[in-house]
Amino acid sequence: MDNITFLDAGEQGLVVEFGTRIDPEVNRRVHRAGALITAARIPGIIEIVPTYRSLLVYFDPLATARRELGERIRTLIGDGGPEEAAARPGRVIEIPVGYGGELGPDLDFVASHTGLPPEEVIAIHISVPYLVYMIGFTPGFPYLGGMSERIATPRLEKPRTAIPGGSVGIAGSQTGIYPIASPGGWQIIGRTPVKLFDPAAAAPFLFAAGDHLQFKAVTAAEYAAVAGQVAAGTYAPVCRAIAAEGGDRQ
Amino acid sequence: MISIITAGLFTTVQDEGRWGYQAYGVPVAGAMDRHAYNMANILAGNQPGAAALEMTVTGDTIRFDRAAYVAICGADMRPALDGREMAVWTSFPVPAGSVLACGYAAGGCRAYLAVRGGIDVPAVLGSRATYTRAALGGLDGRKLKAGDTLAVGACDLADTRPLVLPDEFRATYGSDIVLRVLPGPQDDHFTADGLATLFSAAYTVTDEADRMGYRLAGPKIAHSGKADIVSDALPQGAIQVPGHGMPIVMMADRATTGGYTKIGTVIGPDLALLAQAKPGDTVRLRRCGDEEAVAALRAERARHAAAAAWRAGALRPPSAAVRRFSLTVNGQTYAIEIEEEST
Structure with missing residues (x-):
């Protein structure tokens, strides 16, 4: 069942591929393998990069030969029984979001495009936790899965040159958050005052690939309160454990 | 401290890169030409991984407020110290108040200026490498501009003899x-x-x-x-x-x-x-194939180790730097030792 493929990615890169599609089950195996490899502390491994459907293992071939490393990883991953997967619960991190208005200038467009009232767009957007398949593109940018097709909306025809950090958007059937100010073409429906990425903090990243994010609609007063805590460095993210078979798969 | 009088086209602080955070979407960055960067640190007497300046296409004009010891490797930007032309792939002392001017790159496009003690900017996620797109590392996460000042790490300036990197450790850049x-x-x-x-x-x-x-x-x-x-x-x-x-x-x-x-x-x-x-x-x-690629990596590391060993040998106490000659005059052979006086 655990058919993995090893691919070359330069003399210091080994790709461990679990599939070619976007699929929560494939992604779960990626993160499980990443956790097993990290825990094994194999000499020569520099770092591992989990993505939708594969892991890139950077290693020093003068410390561990490619073939040995592959064998070691294959043994570690084993046959991937479901009981072991259930033993590693992920986290659900709450993301407070101010929707619409100045913070979410495209909420009305998404509403008119989908034929739903804006309140219904928000209700659907916050209805389920989203799996962080991977982090990439820019520091802390989460590739999320699980958004309802009912609120899917195409990208802007003309991308904006500057989108504020914390902006929450929709692009097709994807949803995501811009961790830092950047140009982009996503439909911006809201903004979170929480920092996804703060290089100076003791914990620089709010979440890791394999976690889930749960958006929560907040009032202007609540938004301001959280923003104040973030500025003062006193904000504590709301976080709960989720069973591996939990709400991300529908 | 060093001050940028005029900035090059795209000069940034770089090191070996910010490894370990790609799982969080953080690019590695670091020196583009790791060979020239490593050679500059070896010549300067720095530990591997010390932060250096990466200058691109055109170099900077830099004032050294204090005495320093620097190395320049990579593209030849015709460096001049207080108007006196200096060679690339060399290292030399810089008196307090001196100005080092670098120009347009001839052969290659990136030069590395290593200062003994390293460029001392705060490490961000374990690295001083500049990643400008997310304003990470280096000096405020950006390229240098005129008026910038950079601190230099603590260092030992007891031995500041100039060094010339042997040809075998240099790179040449063709088109x-x-x-x-x-x-x-x-x-x-x-x-x-x-x-x-x-x-x-x-x-x-x-x-x-x-x-x-x-x-x-x-x-x-x-x-x-x-x-x-x-x-x-x-x-x-x-x-x-x-x-x-x-x-x-x-x-x-x-x-x-x-x-x-x-x-x-x-x-x-x-x-x-x-x-x-x-x-x-x-x-x-x-x-x-993989074997050839791994052999190339092994050869690269061996070359860097040999360069470090060469520098250690070049800096042995002057008394050890004795040249011996054998001279035969009218059938009589003489053994001659020449010892250079240290300055």
Whole structure:
């Protein structure tokens, strides 16, 4: 069942591929393998990069030969029984979001495009936790899965040159958050005052690939309160454990 | 402290890169030409990984407020110390108040200025490397500009003899380079003709060549299927081929993930050559296997170790620097020892 493929990615890169599609089950195996490899502390491994459907293992071939490393990883991953997967619960991190208005200038467009009232767009957007398949593109940018097709909306025809950090958007059937100010073409429906990425903090990243994010609609007063805590460095993210078979798969 | 009087085109603080955070989307960054960068640190007497300045195409004019010891390696930007021309691939003392001026790069396009003690900017996520797109590391996460000042780490200036790096440790930068490529991870997304094109054609470096990637132009590389994949990780040196069929080599500031097929990977030791290539230069890609790639990495490390050993030998106490000659005059052989006086 655990058919993995090893691919070359330069003399210091080994790709461990679990599939070619976007699929929560494939992604779960990626993160499980990443956790097993990290825990094994194999000499020569520099770092591992989990993505939708594969892991890139950077290693020093003068410390561990490619073939040995592959064998070691294959043994570690084993046959991937479901009981072991259930033993590693992920986290659900709450993301407070101010929707619409100045913070979410495209909420009305998404509403008119989908034929739903804006309140219904928000209700659907916050209805389920989203799996962080991977982090990439820019520091802390989460590739999320699980958004309802009912609120899917195409990208802007003309991308904006500057989108504020914390902006929450929709692009097709994807949803995501811009961790830092950047140009982009996503439909911006809201903004979170929480920092996804703060290089100076003791914990620089709010979440890791394999976690889930749960958006929560907040009032202007609540938004301001959280923003104040973030500025003062006193904000504590709301976080709960989720069973591996939990709400991300529908 | 050092002060930037006039800034080069794109000068940043760089080190070996910010490894360990690609899982969080943080690009590695770091010196583009790791050979020249390492040689500069060796000449300067720094530990491996000390932060240095990477100057691109044109260099900076820098005032040294205090006495220092510096090394310059890589592209020849005709450095001049208080108007006196200095050679590249050398190291030398800089008196307090001196001005080091670097000009336009001849041969290559990136030069590394290492200062003994290292450029002392705060480490961000374990590295001083500048990643400008997210304003991380270096000096406020940006390229240097006139008026900037940079601290230099504590160092020992007891021995400041100038050094000249032997030729065997230098690199030369031509306008027609060959890079070894390990096929994969998506070489199976290309036709046999596509792969043959990659490994036989001459490509030209386009104007879109920067710290993030080098776009090449030349014969189109044929895919056997779609040019897009479900995004996966982008290793250093990866050769992405989007639908237009032109290769893009991913460099130090590459994004951590990407969604185009990757036909192969330029091996690490050869990336230094591409880092010195300029728009208009010719790039040829040669297929290699894993054994050859690993051997190249081993050879690169051995060369760096040999350079460090050479420097240690060059700095032995002057009393050990004795040259011995054998001279025969009228049938009589004399043994002669010449000891250079230390200054």
